[in-house]
Amino acid sequence: MLDCAIIGGGPAGLTAGMYTTRGGLENVVMFEKGMPGGQITQSSEIENYPGVVGEISGMDFMMPWPAQCQKFGLKHEMVEVTRVSKDGDIFKIYKEDGTITQAHSVIICTGSAPRRAGFAGEDELFGRGVSTCATCDGFFYRGKEVAVIGGGDTALEEALYLAKICSKVYLIHRRDSFRSAPNTVERVKKSANIELILNSIPEEVYGDAMGVTGLRIKNSSGEVRDIQVLGVFTFVGNDINNKILLQEDGSFLCDVNKHGEVVVDINMRTSVAGLFAAGDMRLSAPKQVVSAAGDGAVAALQVISYVDEKLNS
Ligand code: FAD
Numbered sequence: 001m002l003d004c005a006i007i008g009g010g011p012a013g014l015t016a017g018m019y020t021t022r023g024g025l026e027n028v029v030m031f032e033k034g035m036p037g038g039q040i041t042q043s044s045e046i047e048n049y050p051g052v053v054g055e056i057s058g059m060d061f062m063m064p065w066p067a068q069c070q071k072f073g074l075k076h077e078m079v080e081v082t083r084v085s086k087d088g089d090i091f092k093i094y095k096e097d098g099t100i101t102q103a104h105s106v107i108i109c110t111g112s113a114p115r116r117a118g119f120a121g122e123d124e125l126f127g128r129g130v131s132t133c134a135t136c137d138g139f140f141y142r143g144k145e146v147a148v149i150g151g152g153d154t155a156l157e158e159a160l161y162l163a164k165i166c167s168k169v170y171l172i173h174r175r176d177s178f179r180s181a182p183n184t185v186e187r188v189k190k191s192a193n194i195e196l197i198l199n200s201i202p203e204e205v206y207g208d209a210m211g212v213t214g215l216r217i218k219n220s221s222g223e224v225r226d227i228q229v230l231g232v233f234t235f236v237g238n239d240i241n242n243k244i245l246l247q248e249d250g251s252f253l254c255d256v257n258k259h260g261e262v263v264v265d266i267n268m269r270t271s272v273a274g275l276f277a278a279g280d281m282r283l284s285a286p287k288q289v290v291s292a293a294g295d296g297a298v299a300a301l302q303v304i305s306y307v308d309e310k311l312n313s
Pocket residue numbers: 007008009010011012013031032033034035036037038039040041042043045046047048049079080081082109110111112127132133135136137241244278279280281286287288289290292
């Protein structure tokens with residue numbers, strides 16, 4: 001019986017692991033299906049985490065995190081969790097290898113995955129000019145031209161963010177009307193360095209050994225145009241990794257909103273006692289390493305009190 005099961009070993013899960021074990025919980029396991037580190041290990045550079053000065057890749061940045069946790073007693077089981085359920089007061093963690101672990105409390109930190117738009121070259125040049133994070137990568141295109149794909153709130157807000165850094169932003173959307181809030185659309189239309197390219201889809205992003213050099217787009221009349229951008233940002237929606245909360249009857253173990261995000265309060269508590277969620281998968285997450293780590297710490301401090309009260313009452 002674990003004091004706490006942490007599911008997911010990205011910045012949220014690792015920080016939760018560090019705070020729970022350092023805070024006195026002795027029996028904590030982090031279930032991570034791959035190497036710990038999370039999505040940021042895909043990034044060629046991180047420069048917006050406090051204290052980071054100089055160039056460091058996401059992989060190198062995350063390297064010391066697991067060792068720091070192990071020092072305080074966190075155990076890592078490399079396995080995919082398939083489901084979490086609650087039986088009375090006890091959580092059951094179902095794993096891909098067919099085994100089940102029981103725990104007094106659970107912190108879910110399985111993150112989210114930005115969708116890919118599906119055009120040629122997108123996967124090959126991902127991380128070398130193709131990005132799904134303007135806050136993370138926008139600065140690399142300071143004073144340069146970039147393209148943004150999508151017509152929702154994220155695409156338009158990120159286009160406005162990029163327009164402050166880049167010399168020009170091409171906003172490419174497959175229809176002639178946007179999903180985004182009307183005032184955001186107005187701000188985009190008024191922006192001097194955002195060019196709207198509507199009724200158009202990206203056909204192919206291409207580049208060389210240094211990264212992206214251009215994007216070919218096609219409009220609804222079949223006309224093809226090349227734009228010489230160095231960065232292509234796709235914002236075509238996000239999938240929250242919430243499947244492990246699905247129960248046998250098709251319902252979620254705890255409250256999940258219409259976007260699939262786990263509903264939490266300010267202390268990362270879900271609607272189920274003893275179940276916490278942290279990082280990119282929780283309601284309105286800023287989707288940054290620093291906020292994921294902060295969530296992990298908040299959830300861990302709550303878990304310590306919860307387990308203490310449960311075992312000593
Ligand atoms: P994640 O990092 O997504 O970690 C979730 C973990 O859970 C993964 O390791 C996954 O393997 C594991 N997992 C999922 N399902 C299961 C399961 N069923 N069983 C077991 N394990 C499971 N943020 C910044 O602040 N600055 C940046 O510069 C920056 N750059 C980025 C660049 C790229 C290319 C990407 C993709 C993201 C970037 N981000 C950046 C965002 C940042 O990576 C995320 O906000 C952060 O990693 C979220 O942390 P998390 O712990 O919530 O989730």
